[in-house]
Amino acid sequence: MTSTPVPNTFSSPKNLFTSSDNALDQLDTLPDLGTFLDSHLSPSVAKELITTAQALVSSRGRGIYATDESPEAMDALFQAAEAGDSDEQGPKTYSDSERRERRKEWKKDAYEVMSSEFVSGVILSSETLLDFNLGPSLTSKGIIVGVRAHGELAPLPTSPFEFIVQGLDNLLSNLQAARAAGARFSKWRAPIACTSPALELPSQVSLDVQAETLAMFAAISQQAGLVPIVEPDVEFSADASLERSVEVHEKAIGMIYARCREHGVLLEGTLLKPSFPQPGLKHPSRSNINPKDIALATVTVISRSVPSAVPGVVFLSGGLPSSVAISYLSAVNALVNSSSAPSPFTRLPPLTFSYGRAIQGDAIKHWVRGDKDSLKASLEDACKSCYRAAKGE
Numbered sequence: 076m077t078s079t080p081v082p083n084t085f086s087s088p089k090n091l092f093t094s095s096d097n098a099l100d101q102l103d104t105l106p107d108l109g110t111f112l113d114s115h116l117s118p119s120v121a122k123e124l125i126t127t128a129q130a131l132v133s134s135r136g137r138g139i140y141a142t143d144e145s146p147e148a149m150d151a152l153f154q155a156a157e158a159g160d161s162d163e164q165g166p167k168t169y170s171d172s173e174r175r176e177r178r179k180e181w182k183k184d185a186y187e188v189m190s191s192e193f194v195s196g197v198i199l200s201s202e203t204l205l206d207f208n209l210g211p212s213l214t215s216k217g218i219i220v221g222v223r224a225h226g227e228l229a230p231l232p233t234s235p236f237e238f239i240v241q242g243l244d245n246l247l248s249n250l251q252a253a254r255a256a257g258a259r260f261s262k263w264r265a266p267i268a269c270t271s272p273a274l275e276l277p278s279q280v281s282l283d284v285q286a287e288t289l290a291m292f293a294a295i296s297q298q299a300g301l302v303p304i305v306e307p308d309v310e311f312s313a314d315a316s317l318e319r320s321v322e323v324h325e326k327a328i329g330m331i332y333a334r335c336r337e338h339g340v341l342l343e344g345t346l347l348k349p350s351f352p353q354p355g356l357k358h359p360s361r362s363n364i365n366p367k368d369i370a371l372a373t374v375t376v377i378s379r380s381v382p383s384a385v386p387g388v389v390f391l392s393g394g395l396p397s398s399v400a401i402s403y404l405s406a407v408n409a410l411v412n413s414s415s416a417p418s419p420f421t422r423l424p425p426l427t428f429s430y431g432r433a434i435q436g437d438a439i440k441h442w443v444r445g446d447k448d449s450l451k452a453s454l455e456d457a458c459k460s461c462y463r464a465a466k467g468e
């Protein structure tokens with residue numbers, strides 16, 4: 076059976092450069108990439124992807140606000156923030172349309188606070204991008220809009236504690252719709268279990284599946300004209316030591332780039348969103364780990380496993396308390412700042428944030444109580460602290 080090939084979004088030059096993104100103004104300053112790139116993408120598409128990826132990690136300190144929770148996850152965050160506020164009638168209940176309205180109002184209020192001084196990009200759920208149409212409120216401020224690309228999780232048949240991430244089937248058309256609505260980058264999160272070697276997670280098959288899925292996502296995202304942010308999220312809920320977490324991070328990230336090569340992904344037009352290597356919550360060293368240990372582990376993993384073509388690394392916060400996630404990022408960048416040649420740490424790309432819960436955790440608590448002044452102060456403070464941490468301050 077023959078099938079009609081789906082053309083790249085940009086097969087026609089007239090579709091290019093219709094956006095008002097500031098980042099695109101820099102296109103002419105890039106060299107003629109055709110002279111050194113061996114890419115199936117056209118030079119114009121390649122240039123736009125590279126420019127957008129670079130804009131997301133410059134100037135140093137700016138990073139990404141991740142607000143791409145699924146609608147159900149957002150409702151759960153509101154519910155958790157309201158816990159303790161309920162009177163004797165129990166927790167407040169909301170209809171479907173009230174829940175939808177609350178999600179929309181929260182995002183509007185949060186995006187109003189965002190400033191391009193500290194935040195280069197915001198990741199939206201498809202509900203926020205396509206149904207609420209809130210992308211323009213960010214692009215008008217010079218903030219680049221991204222979209223969550225991954226779908227639901229399904230258990231891996233051979234390993235019930237590991238997951239397949241769904242969403243590849245309709246990915247190209249979904250991302251083309253997101254681009255039409257103003258998105259210029261996308262993100263796919265792949266959870267990776269991590270235990271002591273005795274408990275044998277992650278399994279080899281799950282690492283193979285996540286690497287292949289993330290690489291396919293990255294290739295399709297570029298086909299749709301969106302910079303892919305590849306997110307291997309190595310979990311820390313179990314009994315792994317810091318050394319074991321480093322080993323799993325290095326292996327998982329290395330495998331992803333090996334698959335990206337096979338799928339022809341233009342690495343210069345991608346970003347990596349990893350977790351910080353850290354001991355699991357059930358490991359005895361967890362209680363006395365300090366940010367300097369995490370920093371050394373983190374930059375070691377990045378320098379060993381991320382190709383230098385990748386323009387930046389944007390860390391997830393993984394549910395860590397905001398102050399902890401910020402202290403880890405600060406220690407990472409302080410270590411880089413204090414390194415000198417020939418240390419490989421001097422050759423790393425910008426290392427910044429793509430935090431969700433670590434930016435908005437407190438702000439949501441203020442918002443559900445109707446305290447918009449505190450919401451604003453809390454979000455501004457969190458973004459500024461992340462920005463300073465990404466400079467190593």
Ligand SMILES: O=P(O)(O)OC[C@H]1O[C@](O)(COP(=O)(O)O)[C@@H](O)[C@@H]1O
Pocket residue numbers: 141142143144145148198264306391392393394429430431432433
């Ligand atoms: O809904 P998911 O796929 O579990 O993702 C949860 C969150 O994890 C992230 O990937 C990282 O966010 P955190 O910094 O809160 O860990 C976000 O982009 C996303 O909203």
